Amino acid sequence: MLEHFTKEVITYCENHTNRSNDVLDRIEASTREHSNQINMLSGAYQGSLLRMLSRLVEPRRVLEVGTFTGYSAVCLAEGMTEDGKVISLEKDHNLKDLIEKHLSWTSLGKKIEVRYGDAKELLPQLEDVFDLVFIDAAKREYGLYYEESIKRLRSGGLMIIDNVLWRGKVVDAEPDKKTQSIQKFNEMVAADDRVEPFLMPIRDGVYLVQKK
Numbered sequence: 001m002l003e004h005f006t007k008e009v010i011t012y013c014e015n016h017t018n019r020s021n022d023v024l025d026r027i028e029a030s031t032r033e034h035s036n037q038i039n040m041l042s043g044a045y046q047g048s049l050l051r052m053l054s055r056l057v058e059p060r061r062v063l064e065v066g067t068f069t070g071y072s073a074v075c076l077a078e079g080m081t082e083d084g085k086v087i088s089l090e091k092d093h094n095l096k097d098l099i100e101k102h103l104s105w106t107s108l109g110k111k112i113e114v115r116y117g118d119a120k121e122l123l124p125q126l127e128d129v130f131d132l133v134f135i136d137a138a139k140r141e142y143g144l145y146y147e148e149s150i151k152r153l154r155s156g157g158l159m160i161i162d163n164v165l166w167r168g169k170v171v172d173a174e175p176d177k178k179t180q181s182i183q184k185f186n187e188m189v190a191a192d193d194r195v196e197p198f199l200m201p202i203r204d205g206v207y208l209v210q211k212k
Contacts, residue, residue, distance in 0.1 A: 005201065013045070018052070020044040023106045024071060031069045034098055042072040042136070042162070046203045050134065050160065053208075054079030057158055059131035064088040065119050065145050066137030069095060070102040070112070076134055077108040086112040087128065089119045091137070123148035130154065136162040139178055142185040150194065153211045161189075165205025 020028075024047060032038050042050060050072055054062070060081045064073055067090035077086050090099070093116050103109030115122055119137055123145065133149045135142065142161065153159055164170075164186055169179040189197050189207060198208045 017045060018048045020047055024074060026105055027069060027071045027074065027102045030098070030102060031071065035069065037068075040068050040136075042075065043203070046162075046206070047071065047075045049202060049206070050075035051078045053158065053160065054132060057132050059157075060084050061128050061130045061132075062086040063126070063128070063130040063133045063149060063152065065123070065133075065135045065149065066090065067095070067099060067114050068136075070099045070109075070114075072134060072136065073112045073114075074103070074106055074108055076132065077111050080111060084111055087126070088112060088114045089122050089137075090114055090116055091118055092116075120144055123152075126152055128152065131157045133157070133159040134162070135159070139163060139166070139185075140181045142182070143188060146185070146189065150192075150211060155211055157211050159195075159207075159209040159211070161207040161209065163204045164199060164207045165201065167204060170205075 028041060031041050054076050055078060058079055058081060060083065062076050062080065064076060064086060067073055067088040073086050073088045096116060099114055103112055120141060130152050131154055133153055135145050135149065137145060149159060164182060166179050166182045169175055170183050172179060175183060189209060194212055196210045196212065200206045200208065
């Protein structure tokens with residue numbers, strides 16, 4: 001069936017999906033203006049998925065590994081409980097001013113705490129139990145992020161992992177080293193009997209993983 005996923009079909013799907021809101025549109029425009037890595041932004045289509053999943057889970061505690069400019073954090077915060085909180089980890093300290101500006105544009109920003117540093121060091125320090133986790137950071141570290149996050153995810157909780165198809169390179173006959181790390185990660189998740197995994201061909205590949 002996936003052979004029918006032409007650019008036109010994808011555009012059709014985007015046009016028939018819930019639109020982003022004004023705040024998210026502003027964050028996307030600002031990111032385009034201030035960053036040359038706009039491809040790292042979740043964007044309206046995937047953002048709609050994150051928002052819907054958050055509303056379905058109704059999380060009290062959300063963990064995000066990889067803030068970038070705050071777009072996905074705002075999406076994840078949308079479905080939280082009144083006392084909900086997002087803890088978002090970002091390695092690039094140079095993004096701090098831009099992230100703070102973006103989060104100031106929405107009341108949800110008060111519920112988002114960004115911690116700066118290497119996620120490999122920050123994750124083991126977390127004592128919270130999370131209802132929802134989103135991983136979108138250094139691909140070669142996905143295995144470590146996953147293991148540290150799954151320990152902190154409640155039973156029945158949902159983990160979302162981005163870029164798991166890696167521009168389609170995961171099916172290459174001779175994949176490069178970064179692609180090999182994604183392949184290895186996907187195989188690890190698929191074989192993990194602690195979870196129910198579902199890999200979706202949305203954007204660059206999204207893994208939905210529910211902890212048993």
